[in-house]
Amino acid sequence: MRTRSRLAAAVLAAATLGSAPALAGGLGAWVRAEQADLRLVSATEAIGPGQERLRLGLHVRLETGWKIYWRSPGSAGLPPRLDWDGSANLGQATLRWPAPQRFELFGLQSYGYAGEVVLPIEARLVEPGAPAVLGARVEYLVCREICIPGAARVALDLPAGPPTPSAAAHLIDRFAGRVPAPAAAAGVTLAAETGTGTLVVTARGAHPFVAPDLFVETAALPDLPAPRVSLAEGGRTARFTFPDVALPAGTRLTATVVDGPVAIEGETVALAAARGLGAVLAIALIGGLILNLMPCVLPVLALKVTGLAGLAGAQPAAARRSLLATAAGVALSMLALGAALAGLRAAGASIGWGVQFQQPVFLAFMAALTGLFAFNLWGLFAIGAPRWAGTLAEAAPRRGLAGDLATGAFATLLATPCSAPFVGTAAAWALTRGTGEILAVFAALGAGLALPWVALAAVPRLAALLPRPGAWMIRLRAAMGVLLAATSAWLMTVLASQAGTEVAAGVAASLVAAGAALWLA
Known part of the structure; x- marks a missing residue:
């Protein structure tokens, strides 16, 4: 009986485990x-x-x-x-x-x-x-x-x-691992063009695509057919064409690229398709001109006009040389920026307008530099030239041209994070094309940005209309310092979004401490 009971218990346990x-x-x-x-x-x-x-x-x-x-x-x-x-x-x-x-x-x-x-x-x-x-x-x-x-x-x-x-x-x-990674983190840039009944999405990455597919999400068109896919640049560029798709320009869309086990996604805006390089160059020229009115560039332009007040009583040739040198600095640095971006893209890097403003070290440097410029305008410190520099300046027929070129380059650097009308359209179009188109568009952007300086150089008598140097210049310098300080504060907010509030707060505290030390001195 004892053996049969144990056997029954074992069978019952096995049956219980088998059922649950x-x-x-x-x-x-x-x-x-x-x-x-x-x-x-x-x-x-x-x-x-x-x-x-x-x-x-x-x-x-x-x-x-x-x-x-x-x-x-x-x-x-x-x-x-x-x-x-x-x-x-x-x-x-x-x-x-x-x-x-x-x-x-x-x-x-x-x-x-x-x-x-x-x-x-x-x-x-x-x-x-x-x-x-x-x-x-x-x-x-x-x-x-x-x-x-x-x-x-x-x-x-x-x-x-x-x-x-x-x-x-x-x-x-x-x-x-199959959840799409952010496109920026994966080194992939996305761009979209719409017009003439066709939507084209371009993906460019550091590594070649093999057999990519694209899924587009937008409220304007809840469903899209399968795209036609073409590869270029050794597979690093994938072009997805959706024929017979009427998508309004300016529509924001989410693009998910799936290539075997690899998947990335990102947001982009469908831009109106440009009708040839000539139209894009015109757009870039206008965009560069408008950049002068943006908060990034306006303080530099105002500083230059302030400096020209000191030339009001000088020969027109001096003002013309200064303005043309600044314009050359703007145009050459913008062209150099385009060449650098073209080189990075040829090397397979992910590039875009204002790409250097994604680097925390560069942001910290620019924020500190604009802050120090503000301190200089407020009279907290001045940098005097050594005697040998003064001797050379007196002997040089074109004194100060290096500083004018640097002013133009500085204006270009500060212009790159600005999203003025037409600038984003022209830059995005160029950065999805070849090296020639990139250089042409950035040359047009530089020409537009340099246009006010060239206009003043063409009519240097406009500088004579400025008030004579006097006490008002001290107040103007202080006002320009406020503008540069505001630019520095804006750069701090960009740094905070890129590297964290602690890093931005550290840079800001260091700059404030430097200003306090200069004031006490």
Whole structure:
């Protein structure tokens, strides 16, 4: 009897385990729903001490031939939705979307997933390190020749304990690796042109594309056909053409490029397609001219006019030489900038207008430099030339021309972050073309930016209309110092967005300390 009882208990235990198998840590139970099995999984078996974030995943196994949809389903469909009501110790949960596949049925395009997919979820805990009870109602649309709505309730309990990787950690990582990376971080630039019933999106990267596809998301056109793809520059440039697409100029769109296991995405604005290089050069010339009125350049132009006040009683030739030298500095430095960008692009780098303003060291240098210029205008310090420099200056027929050239170069540097009308259009068009077009467009931008200096050089008598030097110049210098200080403060905000508020605050504090020391001295 004792042996039979033990045997019955063993059979009962085996039957119980077979009907309700124990789940490993971090794995929720499978739930059967419409044409799919779903479960909630975690990358760790437990929540470690002080842990604030969880890496979760919605694991979906679809029956053969059925699919669910991406965040933008295409011509028809709905993406999965999760409702986390009933969860405990769960704050915000963000669903990430791996790169989709393209499906076509009856001539309609749709984007989604077939077979098996894990939708990564980034979750934040309300109480770090404490256990969490996770539960979500999943609503989805599953389609083959027909579409069927599905719903399931998935759940997962995570205790507090050592955050040991779960059996699903590798699976979550594999699909998280297919979530598109930001284009800028991947070294890929995106540009879009629209016009004459055609949308063209250009992607240029440091590494060649192989067989790329493009998914475009925009509220203006919820679905687009498959694009025609052409590769250039050894595959580093991919051009996606959507014929018979009427997209208004200025429309913002999200472009997701999928090339095998690689996926990137970024936002761009569809610009009106230019009608030839001549039209773009005209746009660049106008844009460069308008740059003189932007807050980046206006202080430098005002400083130059202030300096010309000292030439009001001098010979017109002196004013003409000074203005033409400044104009030459503007034009040459803009052309040098275009040549540098063309060289970087030829080397496979990601380039754009104002690219140097993405470098924290350059931003800190420019912010400090404009701040020191402001201190100089406020009379906190002055740099005197040595005696030998004065002797050379008296002997030189063109004294001060090096300073005028530097003024022009400085104006160009400060102009590059400004998005004046037409500048972005011309620069974006040029940076998707060849070296010749880049140099031509940047030469036109430089010509437009230098135009006011050339105009004053053509009519130097305009300098004589300025008031004679006097006490008003001290007040004007102070006002120009305020403008330069404002420029320095603006550069600090750009530095904060690039390198963090702590770095920008450190540079600002150092500059303020230097100003205080100069004032006390």
